[in-house]
Amino acid sequence: MxxxxxxxxxxxxxxxxxxxxxxxxxxxxxxWRWPEILFWLSAFGLILLLPNRHLLLNEIAILGLFALSLDLILGYAGIVSLGHAAFFGVGAYAAGLLAKHGISEPVTGLVLSGAIAGCVGLLTSFMILRGTDLTRLMVTLGVALILHELANRLDWLTGGADGLLGVSVGPILRRFDFDFAGTTAYVYSLTTAFLLFLLARRIVHSPFGLSLKALKDNRLRAATIGIAPNRRIVAIYTLAAVYAGMAGALLTQTTQFVSLEVLDFARSADALLVLVIGGSGYLYGGLIGAIAFKLMKDTLSAMTPAYWIFWMGFILVILVLIGRDRLMAALARPFAPLLRRLGARRS
Amino acid sequence: MLTILFDGVAYGMLLFVLAAGLAVTLGLMNFVNLAHGAFAMAGGYATVVLMNRFGLPFLACLPLAFLFSAALGLAAERLLYRHMYERSHLDQVLFSIGLVFMAIAATDWLMGSQQQSVRLPAWLQGRIMFGEVGIGIYRLFIVVICGLMALGLQWVLAKTRFGSQLRAAVDDRRVARGLGIPVGKVFAITFAFGSGLAGLGGALGAEIVGLDPTFPLKFMLYFLIVVTVGGTSSLTGPLLAALLLGVADVMGKYLVPQLGAFIIYAMMLAVLMIRPQGLFARGR
Known part of the structure; x- marks a missing residue:
């Protein structure tokens, strides 16, 4: 690509x-193009159409938002991150701790968690400015591992390996209570994802977004025409951290539980796989990929529960070996006009 | 104190042998191979199976573990990796993560998820005393073997015809091919040898660092640290980095256990921030 x-x-x-x-x-x-409108209409339509699958849909919305945040740095700024779960985890733990210690209103918690994750993102973004792809890979991975270790060690705060218990989330905006079928959760997550998507869409279509793409293509050349690379990378990395943190907070608030699993390496890898499936660099990749990923995971782990991870690896290897672009282009050809209208730019 | 230091050195040596193959593929060939640990794991499991099921002596298992991993590495290189050399780093990362996941699940399925143990022969157990300092015989054994390996590697790379062919192929594939160097073959042999070394390391290290299906993931970062911190232009860099890492890790775990793995990660981040091209590398 x-x-x-x-x-x-x-x-x-x-x-x-x-x-x-x-x-x-x-x-x-x-x-706005019509398939985009259709996409979001059907996403909201599922609230009524699939009333008994809302828990799964909620997970898809959260994963989609998480993948979207990775897309912001991978697809637009070209930063390969192996530790994006760090921000997801920070957001998740922040939301859990906030809910446990008084601030039980979800929207407040969501915004605060996003802000906290953003701070962590801002601090760590300075580490990825130098070096090669490999260095960045190591740094992102290292940050995620340190946070994982922190969450594990600070068990008086995070509950360590047992997970954070006693997270009680109040009604959204003091009016809408969470229910067992997950309807409120899905509506909540989807609305959040939609609003954040609107913001991301606005940002990537701004001059700032274009300058990011220029940076991704050729940093040196971009710098010579007067685009300051470092400030832009710091900005987009922080923004992506906010998004990931909010995705994590959504997960905490809708499941009322946080465990070390939110910081796992597997979560970062999941997000990458989602983007590989959906394609990166046109915002919808994360969302479409999340749908495909969750459905696949559901069917595959129903067949072989313990070895789902094998198939995940297998899919990755095959996808890359055949060539992400080629395979996806072949699969997507029937939908090519649709995808193009969604803004995908692969030929 | 010196005992701990020596344990650290032994651990570092072990890490070097485990990561030496990666130092070549990642460092010299510029191929991001996160699945390197999978070959080490294969060697470890080969040893366990050979010893426990076929009753072979430990020493005989070591070369067999090397051969087994090398054969696996050769097959993987010819069938899969070969196509990935020219791809972007993102593709290589995704591809090798996929391999890691497959290896973990396959091992789990074949061998079960429990920790495997290697029974050392009696003459390798116990420790000898040099004055005040007690040194584990097995640790000494590891240091000797790994030290020899490191010397041998350096010699092959620097002095032999094959070594110069490899360095030429790495520097410029096209020109090397034009000069009649069989680049594909050189890469395949190098890759197989590196995998073999990893397998040997896995076999040696099963007793010290443990062996279970998540091995490749658990040690992925350690290998990467050795290579990135050591710098990617020679073998001495990774060797020093491995020793440093081994000593720091062991000392940290003995002296300030509550900090856990922080020391390592923090050190890595600090080094990478100050010198992104590695501690011992010449600037490119």
Missing amino acids: AKTLPAAVVVETQAAAEPLSPAAFLVAKSA
């Missing part, structure tokens, strides 16, 4: 130069 992008950017800038002013070009890029 990386190889085709420079050409695409060139085409875009040419297109912007000739018929459209830059501002008009950006406006045209960000116009």
Whole structure:
């Protein structure tokens, strides 16, 4: 994908130069297309259509949001992260602790957790500015491991390996209580995901978003035309951390439990796999990938419960070996017009 | 105190042998292979099966473990890895994570998820005293074997015809091919040898670091630390990094157990922030 992008950017800038002013070009890029509207309508429609699958749908919405946050740094800024679960976990624990110690209103908790995860993201973002892909890989992985170890050791605060118990979440906005069927949870998670998606969409279609893509393609060249790389990377990394933290907070609030599992390496790998399935760099990849991933996981672990991880690895290997782009293009060909309208730019 | 230091050195040596193959594939060939631990695990399990089921002596198992892992590595290189050399780092990461997951599940299915243990022969147990310092015989054994391996590797890489072919192939694949160096073959042999070393390390280390199906994931970071901290341009860097890591880890666990693995991770982050290209590397 990386190889085709420079050409695409060139085409875009040419297109912007000739018929459209830059501002008009950006406006045209960000116009809503009908499949996008359809996608969100059906997502909200499922509230009524599949009333007994809301728990699963809730998980999909959360995973989708998490993958979306990874997409922001992977698909738009080109940072390969093996430890994105760090921020998910920080958000999850923050939400759990807030709910346990008084602030039981979910929306407040959600915003605060996002902010806390964002702070962690801001602090760690300075570590990924230097070095190669490999260094960044190690740093992100290292940060996630340190946080995992912290959560494990500080058992007076986090409950350690037993998980954080006694998380009681109040009604949303003091009006809507969580129910056992997960309807409130799904509506809550989906609404949050939708609002955050709107924000992300606005951001990636802004001049800032375009400059990120330029950075991803060629950092040196981008720097010479006056795009300051470091500030932008810090900004997007922090934003992605906020998103991931909110996804984690959603998980805590809807399940009323936090365990060490939120910081697992497997969670970071899950998010990567979701993006591989859905494709990265057009925002919907995370959401579509999350749907496919959860459905696959459901069927595969129903067949072989203990060895689901094998199939996950198998899918990754096959996908990469055949070529992510090629395979996905073949699979997506019937839906190509649809995907293009969603804003995917693969040829 | 010196005993702890020596344990650390032994552990570091072990880590070096485990990670030496990775130092070549990742460091020299610039291929991000997160599945390196899987080959080490294969060697460890080969030893366990050979010893417990077929009753072979420990010493005979070591070369067999090496061969087993090397054969696995060769097969994997020819069938799978070969196609990944030219891909982006993201692809390589995803691919090798996939392999790790498969290896974990397959081992779990074949061998069960419990810890495996290796029974050492009597002459390797116990410890000898040098004045005040007690040294475990097995630890000494590991240091000797791994030290020899490190010397041998350095010699092969620096002095032999194969070593220079490998270095040429790594520097510029196309030119090396043009000069008549069988690049594919050189890479395959190197990869197999590296996997074999990992297998040997796994066999040696089963007694010290334990062996269960999550081994590749648990030690992935350790291997990566050895290579990235050591720098990716020679073998001495990784060796020193492995020793440093081993000593720091063992000392940390003995002296300040409540800190756990923090020391290692914090050290790694600090080194990577100050010198992203590794401690002992020449700047590129």
